[in-house]
Amino acid sequence: xxxxxxxxxxxxxxxxxxxxxxxxxxxxxxxxxxxxxxxxxxxxxxxxxxxxxxxxxxxxxxxxxxxxxxxxxxxxxxxxxxxxxxxxx
Amino acid sequence: xxxxxxxxxxxxxxxxxxxxxxxxxxxxxxxxxxxxxxxxxxxxxxxxxxxxxxxxxxxxxxxxxxxxxxxxxxxxxxxxxxxxxxxxxxxxxxxxxxxxxxxxxxxxxxxxxxxxxxxxxxxxxxxxxxxxxxxxxxxxxxxxxxxxxxxxxxxxxxxxxxxxxxxxxxxxxxxxxxxxxxxxxxxxxxxxxxxxxxxxxxxxxxxxxxxxxxxxxxxxxxxxxxxxxxxxxxxxxxxxxxxxxxxxxxxxxxxxxxxxxxxxxxxxxxxxxxxxxxxxxxxxxxxxxxxxxxxxxxxxxxxxxxxxxxxxxxxxxxxxxxxxxxxxxx
Numbered sequence: 413x414x415x416x417x418x419x420x421x422x423x424x425x426x427x428x429x430x431x432x433x434x435x436x437x438x439x440x441x442x443x444x445x446x447x448x449x450x451x452x453x454x455x456x457x458x459x460x461x462x463x464x465x466x467x468x469x470x471x472x473x474x475x476x477x478x479x480x481x482x483x484x485x486x487x488x489x490x491x492x493x494x495x496x497x498x499x500x501x
Numbered sequence: 502x503x504x505x506x507x508x509x510x511x512x513x514x515x516x517x518x519x520x521x522x523x524x525x526x527x528x529x530x531x532x533x534x535x536x537x538x539x540x541x542x543x544x545x546x547x548x549x550x551x552x553x554x555x556x557x558x559x560x561x562x563x564x565x566x567x568x569x570x571x572x573x574x575x576x577x578x579x580x581x582x583x584x585x586x587x588x589x590x591x592x593x594x595x596x597x598x599x600x601x602x603x604x605x606x607x608x609x610x611x612x613x614x615x616x617x618x619x620x621x622x623x624x625x626x627x628x629x630x631x632x633x634x635x636x637x638x639x640x641x642x643x644x645x646x647x648x649x650x651x652x653x654x655x656x657x658x659x660x661x662x663x664x665x666x667x668x669x670x671x672x673x674x675x676x677x678x679x680x681x682x683x684x685x686x687x688x689x690x691x692x693x694x695x696x697x698x699x700x701x702x703x704x705x706x707x708x709x710x711x712x713x714x715x716x717x718x719x720x721x722x723x724x725x726x727x728x729x730x731x732x733x734x735x736x737x738x739x740x741x742x743x744x745x746x747x748x749x750x751x752x753x754x755x756x757x758x759x760x761x762x763x764x765x766x767x768x769x770x771x772x773x774x775x776x777x778x779x780x781x782x783x784x785x786x787x788x789x790x791x792x793x794x795x796x797x798x799x800x801x802x803x804x805x806x807x808x809x810x811x812x813x814x815x816x817x818x819x820x821x822x823x824x825x826x827x828x829x830x831x
Contacts, residue, residue, distance in 0.1 A: 424531070427529060427531055428531070445510065446508060446510050468579070469533070469576075469577055469579030469580075469584075470578065470579075
């Protein structure tokens with residue numbers, strides 16, 4: 413199975429997002445690089461708005477993700493509540 | 502000459518403070534965690550306070566609620582000084598804009614006289630109740646245990662002061678300084694307000710910080726805010742031409758919705774800790790809820806007359822349903 417990944421800047425704003433990804437994707441591997449956090453997952457990675465909101469303590473707009481997004485790989489499926497990365501066959 | 506650029510990754514020796522690493526593991530901590538966890542002074546307090554030698558200076562046994570770890574009472578809003586002040590500053594700007602809008606367009610003149618009088622009679626005396634809420638929350642902050650629980654209480658106290666100031670400004674806007682004096686007289690002498698005044702004054706002498714929390718934040722505010730600001734101001738006054746009043750009380754509605762998450766979370770965690778806690782919380786909630794209903798009924802009756810009982814009982818059902826969700830089944 414191919415790997416999907418998402419890379420975010422390492423700062424105070426992305427900390428709750430990264431925690432949310434870790435909660436929702438037990439198989440994801442978090443690599444903390446200098447100033448960047450790259451999260452790899454086998455085949456499938458989901459980011460849920462609700463989980464981020466629980467970590468963050470306020471409401472969150474999924475588009476806020478783009479502010480600190482460096483890059484991602486995988487087919488993106490995005491709506492107001494979640495963002496999913498997969499490889500479609 | 503050729504220069505090779507190479508990234509060197511330097512691992513910090515510590516990701517965070519040791520006490521946070523012990524709780525959450527060795528990873529970068531949030532500002533909320535740094536500003537809240539394990540800050541309560543707990544060791545090397547040699548002397549008992551001279552003003553009450555029966556207790557320790559910071560004593561968990563002041564409250565009947567027993568927690569294995571008081572830091573479990575997390576605030577889901579994760580307010581620490583910076584996030585709290587930023588949030589409230591935004592809301593303050595919004596409220597200022599609403600007041601300016603109502604004043605500059607002369608909207609007060611458009612409110613029918615009877616709605617204006619009803620708004621004055623209802624809202625202005627409530628500033629004294631809000632001041633009571635300020636004192637109670639300050640008390641909880643002073644005598645409660647663990648920063649995670651006491652910190653939001655002092656924010657709550659400041660918010661209550663803010664509400665009281667908005668109510669004063671509404672009084673000044675709708676009726677001038679005489680309105681504030683009339684409000685004080687109504688609070689001290691008016692028949693309809695005496696039950697609420699008794700309730701507030703009785704909560705001021707409580708000595709268990711958690712009982713204060715239940716009496717003030719759960720029972721009284723849990724019924725007062727939806728009844729007064731949602732049912733009466735937003736629905737009744739709006740329908741009768743007083744929609745500019747709702748612009749002035751917008752903060753109270755938003756604030757109630759926001760703080761309710763924190764209050765529910767505290768109740769939920771404290772009740773889940775042990776059966777003894779849950780039973781104690783149930784007993785307090787039932788006792789203070791019943792008194793709050795008695796206190797609020799004459800105030801609702803001022804506006805709705807004979808319908809008041811029905812409206813209060815609807816709100817009571819909503820309140821009970823809310824408490825059921827926290828595990829404090831009543």
